[in-house]
C-alpha cells in the first residue's frame with residue numbers, strides 16, 4: 001500500500017501567523033520543526049497501519065519547508081517547486097492507494113486559521129461546479145481522477161469541518177482550534193503527534209484504489225480583490241471575465257481545471273503592485 005502525504009504548512013501544529021509559514025523568517029525556522037513533527041507522526045501511523053511505501057510531497061510556498069534530515073527514514077520526499085500537479089504531485093503515477101492532506105486550511109473568504117486559496121489575499125473566493133472550493137476541495141477532485149481516496153486530513157478545527165465537503169469518510173485531526181484568522185488555541189507537538197499517529201494508523205483502513213469517476217465538465221469561478229487581477233486572469237485562453245473582479249472557465253476534467261487554475265494564479269501574482277495589491 002503506497003500512501004502520498006500532501007504537506008501544507010498553514011494547518012501545521014503551532015502555526016497561526018503569516019510569518020510562521022513565510023520562508024526565511026525566524027518564526028518559520030522554528031515552525032519547520034513542528035511541521036516536520038506532524039509529518040513524521042503521520043508516516044509512523046501509516047506504517048503501523050499497513051503502509052509499505054510513503055511519499056511526502058511538499059505543498060507549501062517554496063515547497064522547501066520540511067527538514068529532510070529529520071524525516072522518518074522509511075519515507076521519501078519531493079521537495080522544491082515547479083511540478084505538474086503542484087500540491088498533489090506524485091498521484092499521477094497511478095499507484096497511490098491513499099492520500100493524506102496534512103496541514104491543510106480553509107479556503108479564501110472563510111473564517112479559519114490562515115484561510116486562503118493558493119494566494120494569501122488576492123483571491124477572495126473560488127467555486128467549482130457552484131460549490132465553495134478550498135485547496136482541499138480542488139485537490140480532492142484531482143486525486144479522485146486517479147482513483148486515490150483522501151484518507152486523513154489535519155489542520156485547524158475549521159479545516160477539519162471543511163474536509164466534510166470533499167472527503168466525508170476521511171479521518172481528521174484538529175491540531176489547533178480556531179480563534180481568529182491569525183490566532184488559535186494550540187496543543188504542543190508531542191500531543192498532536194500522538195493524535196496524528198493514531199488517526200493515520202486507523203486511516204489505513206480507508207486506503208485502497210477506487211474506480212475513478214468519469215471525467216466531469218465543471219465550471220470554475222474565481223473572485224479576486226481588484227479589477228486588474230481579473231483582467232490578467234482572463235488572458236489565459238478559455239478564461240472569461242464575468243464581472244469587475246470575477247472570472248470563469250470550464251474544464252473537461254479536474255486535471256485541466258487545476259492546471260488552468262495554476263496559470264490563473266501565476267498571472268494574478270505577477271499583476272499585483274506593492275501596497276495597492
Ligand SMILES: [Zn+2]
Nearest residue numbers: 008009010060
Ligand atoms: Zn500553504
